[in-house]
Amino acid sequence: MAGKAVKGNMIIGQSGGPTAVINQSLIGAVTEAFKHKEISNVYGMLNGIDGILEDRIIDFGKEDKKQLLKVAQTPAAALGSCRHKPTEEECETIFEKLKKLDVRYFFYNGGNDTAETAHIINEIAKKRDYELRIFHIPKTIDNDLRETDHCPGYASAAKYVAMCFMGNNMDNIALPGIKIDVVMGRHAGWLTAASSLATTQGVDGPHLIYVPERPISLSDFTKQVLDTYEKYGRALVAVSEGLKTPDGKLMIESKLTEKDSHGNVQLSGSGMMGDFLVQAVKDAAGSKKLRVRSDTLGYAQRSFPGIYSEIDAKEAWMVGQNAVKYALSGNIDGSVILQRVSDGAKYKSKTALTELSKVAKHTKDLPVDFMNEEGNYVSSKFLDYAKPIVGPIPELGVLKKIRI
Amino acid sequence: MAGKAVKGNMIIGQSGGPTAVINQSLIGAVTEAFKHKEISNVYGMLNGIDGILEDRIIDFGKEDKKQLLKVAQTPAAALGSCRHKPTEEECETIFEKLKKLDVRYFFYNGGNDTAETAHIINEIAKKRDYELRIFHIPKTIDNDLRETDHCPGYASAAKYVAMCFMGNNMDNIALPGIKIDVVMGRHAGWLTAASSLATTQGVDGPHLIYVPERPISLSDFTKQVLDTYEKYGRALVAVSEGLKTPDGKLMIESKLTEKDSHGNVQLSGSGMMGDFLVQAVKDAAGSKKLRVRSDTLGYAQRSFPGIYSEIDAKEAWMVGQNAVKYALSGNIDGSVILQRVSDGAKYKSKTALTELSKVAKHTKDLPVDFMNEEGNYVSSKFLDYAKPIVGPIPELGVLKKIRI
Numbered sequence: 001m002a003g004k005a006v007k008g009n010m011i012i013g014q015s016g017g018p019t020a021v022i023n024q025s026l027i028g029a030v031t032e033a034f035k036h037k038e039i040s041n042v043y044g045m046l047n048g049i050d051g052i053l054e055d056r057i058i059d060f061g062k063e064d065k066k067q068l069l070k071v072a073q074t075p076a077a078a079l080g081s082c083r084h085k086p087t088e089e090e091c092e093t094i095f096e097k098l099k100k101l102d103v104r105y106f107f108y109n110g111g112n113d114t115a116e117t118a119h120i121i122n123e124i125a126k127k128r129d130y131e132l133r134i135f136h137i138p139k140t141i142d143n144d145l146r147e148t149d150h151c152p153g154y155a156s157a158a159k160y161v162a163m164c165f166m167g168n169n170m171d172n173i174a175l176p177g178i179k180i181d182v183v184m185g186r187h188a189g190w191l192t193a194a195s196s197l198a199t200t201q202g203v204d205g206p207h208l209i210y211v212p213e214r215p216i217s218l219s220d221f222t223k224q225v226l227d228t229y230e231k232y233g234r235a236l237v238a239v240s241e242g243l244k245t246p247d248g249k250l251m252i253e254s255k256l257t258e259k260d261s262h263g264n265v266q267l268s269g270s271g272m273m274g275d276f277l278v279q280a281v282k283d284a285a286g287s288k289k290l291r292v293r294s295d296t297l298g299y300a301q302r303s304f305p306g307i308y309s310e311i312d313a314k315e316a317w318m319v320g321q322n323a324v325k326y327a328l329s330g331n332i333d334g335s336v337i338l339q340r341v342s343d344g345a346k347y348k349s350k351t352a353l354t355e356l357s358k359v360a361k362h363t364k365d366l367p368v369d370f371m372n373e374e375g376n377y378v379s380s381k382f383l384d385y386a387k388p389i390v391g392p393i394p395e396l397g398v399l400k401k402i403r404i
Numbered sequence: 405m406a407g408k409a410v411k412g413n414m415i416i417g418q419s420g421g422p423t424a425v426i427n428q429s430l431i432g433a434v435t436e437a438f439k440h441k442e443i444s445n446v447y448g449m450l451n452g453i454d455g456i457l458e459d460r461i462i463d464f465g466k467e468d469k470k471q472l473l474k475v476a477q478t479p480a481a482a483l484g485s486c487r488h489k490p491t492e493e494e495c496e497t498i499f500e501k502l503k504k505l506d507v508r509y510f511f512y513n514g515g516n517d518t519a520e521t522a523h524i525i526n527e528i529a530k531k532r533d534y535e536l537r538i539f540h541i542p543k544t545i546d547n548d549l550r551e552t553d554h555c556p557g558y559a560s561a562a563k564y565v566a567m568c569f570m571g572n573n574m575d576n577i578a579l580p581g582i583k584i585d586v587v588m589g590r591h592a593g594w595l596t597a598a599s600s601l602a603t604t605q606g607v608d609g610p611h612l613i614y615v616p617e618r619p620i621s622l623s624d625f626t627k628q629v630l631d632t633y634e635k636y637g638r639a640l641v642a643v644s645e646g647l648k649t650p651d652g653k654l655m656i657e658s659k660l661t662e663k664d665s666h667g668n669v670q671l672s673g674s675g676m677m678g679d680f681l682v683q684a685v686k687d688a689a690g691s692k693k694l695r696v697r698s699d700t701l702g703y704a705q706r707s708f709p710g711i712y713s714e715i716d717a718k719e720a721w722m723v724g725q726n727a728v729k730y731a732l733s734g735n736i737d738g739s740v741i742l743q744r745v746s747d748g749a750k751y752k753s754k755t756a757l758t759e760l761s762k763v764a765k766h767t768k769d770l771p772v773d774f775m776n777e778e779g780n781y782v783s784s785k786f787l788d789y790a791k792p793i794v795g796p797i798p799e800l801g802v803l804k805k806i807r808i
């Protein structure tokens with residue numbers, strides 16, 4: 001739907017897990033907003049919709065412009081984030097507060113839960129006939145949003161994961177053993193699949209990659225790991241934190257207790273999954289004394305400063321900036337998506353709009369053909385997809401090791 | 405002791421945990437060795453002394469010179485490492501093999517266990533009146549070697565740790581809660597102390613830093629963490645994996661099972677310590693539902709590619725290069741150490757030689773006055789020590805957050 005630009009204030013917020021480039025989207029949107037006379041004030045909600053509910057709102061007009069560019073390059077959500085899924089009643093309150101603040105432009109930067117919140121507030125505004133432009137600006141290191149080719153934040157996290165695996169692979173060659181690295185991703189294996197980008201230099205790890213989309217029994221897992229160790233004298237294994245068994249349950253279902261307000265169980269911020277798999281491999285190895293270790297890559301995947309994909313940073317800025325442009329050029333609502341433009345060898349992308357409801361709630365799995373048949377490694381299709389958006393990764397040097 | 409340079413072959417090996425710059429030392433030594441006609445062949449032992457025992461020895465003369473410079477910039481031990489502490493009998497075998505290979509120059513790159521091995525082989529050579537020049541080239545991210553001002557590898561790991569904490573601090577501001585990050589360091593808190601370098605930008609985390617040198621009871625730990633949370637509405641905590649209780653036992657003593665051949669218990673490559681502390685804090689919080697998470701920083705601390713201190717890389721090259729120079733200028737044996745040269749504001753360092761026995765076996769703790777009185781944060785003395793060798797860290801941007 002299209003209508004004329006309305007005059008009023010703008011508000012922007014961030015929600016869900018941070019990323020290395022989420023602030024690019026924030027500052028991209030804010031910088032664009034400053035250019036338009038239809039937007040009187042540019043507000044920021046602290047900790048997402050909690051900032052509206054609790055009247056914690058800041059004025060971007062009072063920020064230092066040079067500092068804003070530094071903020072763009074800083075990981076994690078500069079406005080603060082939240083994981084609060086508002087009730088219908090809270091959405092009503094949010095709507096009333098927005099109206100009182102004369103907010104006519106509402107931008108919410110986050111994943112599918114964030115898109116859902118935006119969608120609900122949008123429905124209320126429509127019912128009340130209040131002219132409110134609502135846009136979802138996508139971000140998630142999980143890369144599991146529908147409609148978009150990929151999500152801002154993913155490629156930078158993918159680069160961090162790939163570099164971590166490059167280092168861990170060299171480490172595993174130096175001190176051979178079985179190493180299991182647990183990667184973020186509760187539903188989708190996009191980020192875990194990125195561990196394969198470490199192999200571009202002719203080094204061979206990770207040898208096995210397991211994702212939630214391809215369930216595996218614990219006994220098959222340990223068998224494949226031990227077979228790989230037998231073959232190479234070492235094994236580097238990438239596992240999604242949300243890896244499932246064939247009955248559809250999480251591999252570590254029995255060990256989990258805590259759920260967030262969206263009903264998600266807590267998987268990150270714990271070494272449980274890795275330690276569980278290490279013990280399982282040791283048990284399966286029986287009397288053989290193997291060196292089995294695990295690392296859980298942790299929050300550094302989404303917030304390590306200085307490691308980001310250049311393309312990701314540019315695209316994150318672009319989705320923020322274009323969300324504002326869409327809102328000002330008469331669009332009523334939507335989620336900004338990225339589309340890959342085929343242009344010969346060189347990667348290019350552009351933005352487009354899709355309906356909020358199409359992005360809300362649901363997630364997007366890693367396609368079946370992005371993995372091999374056995375479901376324990378990526379296919380070349382995944383590499384073709386991921387390499388252009390992740391961009392160059394540091395080259396490593398290896399010895400020829402010619403024996404005397 | 406000094407004597408004339410002897411003609412023969414050289415061998416070099418790497419031992420212990422990898423670092424981001426250990427290959428700088430390797431290539432620094434090899435490159436220097438190529439310049440001297442007294443050294444006929446430059447050999448490399450694969451996986452340290454195991455390579456000698458198992459006849460897995462490579463010829464550096466057959467390596468591509470350009471590739472060697474890339475190897476220098478690649479983390480983890482390019483020759484492969486080992487944690488093998490040889491028996492007296494094995495040391496005899498090693499000595500015999502070295503003699504047969506006409507090795508007159510022996511360089512072993514590693515920590516205090518490595519220095520000890522070098523020392524034992526040295527004693528055998530002396531007894532047999534075989535002219536062998538033996539030098540220990542220091543490396544360890546733990547920074548716990550005696551005699552040297554600091555260890556090559558430490559500053560790069562410190563930079564990675566500092567950057568991890570910078571990102572985790574931004575993440576913790578964005579999604580407040582209690583975050584406990586476990587840092588490598590079984591005996592000494594040098595690396596954990598480096599988490600404080602994240603605060604140089606005016607951001608406030610980590611709030612608490614715990615090291616093995618300053619034991620604390622679990623109940624005091626949880627109390628201090630909860631008090632900090634009460635005060636700031638969040639808490640970022642740095643903990644050494646080797647943190648001890650006042651009775652001298654490891655905080656997670658009861659949960660450990662595995663020991664390596666040097667008698668050390670396995671602490672790294674597991675999320676156990678973090679998960680243990682998270683549960684303890686949750687238990688202490690009682691009915692209060694707090695968001696408590698942990699990350700164990702993992703092997704990325706010693707092998708993440710591309711994140712290193714420029715000074716560390718240069719010094720690592722220098723200790724390797726100068727080990728060869730010392731050997732060729734008539735020195736018989738020793739460990740190469742780094743000395744800080746006071747030169748006004750600008751940091752400078754030089755190398756010197758010390759006796760192998762002075763570096764072997766023992767470790768160096770974080771000095772008492774490098775921590776505050778309470779033992780839960782660093783002092784300015786630590787910052788003065790660490791900042792020059794770690795070098796610049798990326799700057800972050802923060803919002804002023806002026807409310808409407």
